[in-house]
Amino acid sequence: MKILRRILIALLLIANAALLVYVLNGIKEPPQEILAENVTTVSAPDQTEAQIHPDFIKEEFVMVLPEGVNIAAKKPIKANAFTDVYAENRANDGSTDGSSYWEGTSEYPNLLTVDLENPAKIQTVRVALNPLSIWGKRTQTIAVNISSDGENFTELVKMKQYTFDPDEGNQIQIPFDEVETRYVQLVFTENSGAVGGQVAEFEVYSK
Numbered sequence: 001m002k003i004l005r006r007i008l009i010a011l012l013l014i015a016n017a018a019l020l021v022y023v024l025n026g027i028k029e030p031p032q033e034i035l036a037e038n039v040t041t042v043s044a045p046d047q048t049e050a051q052i053h054p055d056f057i058k059e060e061f062v063m064v065l066p067e068g069v070n071i072a073a074k075k076p077i078k079a080n081a082f083t084d085v086y087a088e089n090r091a092n093d094g095s096t097d098g099s100s101y102w103e104g105t106s107e108y109p110n111l112l113t114v115d116l117e118n119p120a121k122i123q124t125v126r127v128a129l130n131p132l133s134i135w136g137k138r139t140q141t142i143a144v145n146i147s148s149d150g151e152n153f154t155e156l157v158k159m160k161q162y163t164f165d166p167d168e169g170n171q172i173q174i175p176f177d178e179v180e181t182r183y184v185q186l187v188f189t190e191n192s193g194a195v196g197g198q199v200a201e202f203e204v205y206s207k
């Protein structure tokens with residue numbers, strides 16, 4: 001009987017092993033044949049230098065300054081406040097580099113007034129920040145006022161939000177119908193990039 005039981009167990013083990021081999025063979029991935037006629041060959045371009053897809057090429061910004069001459073350069077300039085060392089004389093010193101900018105405070109409105117010293121016919125105001133991309137895109141809300149005596153101002157250009165974008169020179173130009181004035185004032189009520197208004201150069205153009 002013992003021998004019979006052993007033979008039976010041996011037979012069962014063999015049957016199990018055979019079943020396992022059968023199952024494993026069954027689930028094996030069938031070999032896939034790739035036929036030459038089903039293959040499409042795409043030739044890659046020789047790439048010997050960096051390539052940019054046309055969709056990602058930035059259009060080169062070309063700065064076009066307003067017509068005429070900037071008559072505000074280095075003229076007497078006054079702000080109602082400034083932050084740290086960023087005093088108003090940095091806003092019309094002819095440079096947009098580094099720390100050469102005026103910055104107002106969080107107490108709006110920030111006023112920046114230039115005295116053209118004589119009445120002049122003007123057509124455009126340009127407000128520039130440092131054009132480098134470290135000066136990230138921001139908005140500033142600005143109005144333009146004028147005055148003949150430096151005390152009584154009238155609104156020339158209504159308060160409006162402008163976008164300063166380093167991809168577009170980080171500057172804005174505000175054209176208006178020609179007007180004769182001596183004092184030109186920028187009024188700031190918002191800057192998304194700092195606590196107060198910022199100006200690297202405040203320019204007033206006269207044809």
Ligand SMILES: [Ca+2]
Binds near residue numbers: 094096097
């Ligand atoms: Ca400056």
